[in-house]
Amino acid sequence: DQQVKQNSPSLSVQEGxxxxxxxxxxxxxxxxxxxxxxxxxxxxxFLISISSIKDKNEDGRFTVFLNKSAKHLSLxxxxxxxxxxxxxxxxxxxxxxxxxxxxxxxxxxxVSS
Amino acid sequence: KAxxxxxxxxxxxxxxxxxxxxxxxxxxxxxxxxYQQTPGQGLQFLFEYFSETQRNKxxxxxxxSGRQFSNSRSEMNVSTLExxxxxxxxxxxxxxxxxxxxxxxxGPGTRLTVL
Numbered sequence: 001d002q003q004v005k006q007n008s009p010s011l012s013v014q015e016g017x018x019x020x021x022x023x024x025x026x027x028x029x030x031x032x033x034x035x036x037x038x039x040x041x042x043x044x045x046f047l048i049s050i051s052s053i054k055d056k057n058e059d060g061r062f063t064v065f066l067n068k069s070a071k072h073l074s075l076x077x078x079x080x081x082x083x084x085x086x087x088x089x090x091x092x093x094x095x096x097x098x099x100x101x102x103x104x105x106x107x108x109x110x111v112s113s
Numbered sequence: 114k115a116x117x118x119x120x121x122x123x124x125x126x127x128x129x130x131x132x133x134x135x136x137x138x139x140x141x142x143x144x145x146x147x148y149q150q151t152p153g154q155g156l157q158f159l160f161e162y163f164s165e166t167q168r169n170k171x172x173x174x175x176x177x178s179g180r181q182f183s184n185s186r187s188e189m190n191v192s193t194l195e196x197x198x199x200x201x202x203x204x205x206x207x208x209x210x211x212x213x214x215x216x217x218x219x220g221p222g223t224r225l226t227v228l
Contacts, residue, residue, distance in 0.1 A: 031211075032212075034216055036219075041221070042221055042222075043203050043219030043220050044156070044219045045219070046217070049213050049214070050213070093211060096168075098144070098146075098163065099207045099209060099210070099211055099217060100146045100158050100168075101146070101205075101217060102158065103155055103156035103158075104155065105154075106155055106156075
């Protein structure tokens with residue numbers, strides 16, 4: 001049972017435009033969500049997080065929106081840059097005690113110049 | 114502050130062998146989690162250790178085991194290797210406090226190839 005889903009395996013965007021990466025979840029008990037970025041041959045790096053009591057969190061070019069009624073979150077990157085080309089993972093913490101994460105399968109973003 | 118380190122970075126083994134991977138967390142972090150990344154399944158959680166105790170476990174067979182030492186360093190062991198165990202194994206450390214502001218920091222991973 002996949003509790004965190006990223007239904008788009010890939011996304012292509014032109015430099016300077018907006019990139020929107022989507023994520024759906026099934027369990028309304030998740031208390032926060034995170035986005036990670038991963039380059040080949042490296043571990044994932046943390047991008048931005050959002051508490052389930054908020055509907056928006058912004059950090060520079062990155063904004064995450066949370067729609068609890070739809071069980072949907074999205075990551076907006078504005079403006080997109082070629083260096084943003086990577087795999088983006090949406091994640092939520094397991095409901096048991098601890099900080100381990102459930103990850104979506106990732107979306108590969110390609111930003112062309 | 115030094116990041117999460119994993120050794121070795123690359124490993125080639127044959128079916129039936131066993132392997133031990135090592136992870137050193139960020140100084141001061143008490144939680145270490147292990148994940149397996151494969152092209153088909155994405156990042157899947159193996160187990161989490163906090164203060165030398167396994168706190169969470171994912172849905173993997175008993176061939177996969179781990180432990181954590183008093184200095185928070187962690188090892189994971191895979192016995193009786195199968196071809197399907199070929200993957201990138203990632204270690205992540207955190208303070209261990211469950212909070213939106215306390216994200217996990219990942220190491221570069223160990224690429225295991227089983228022949």
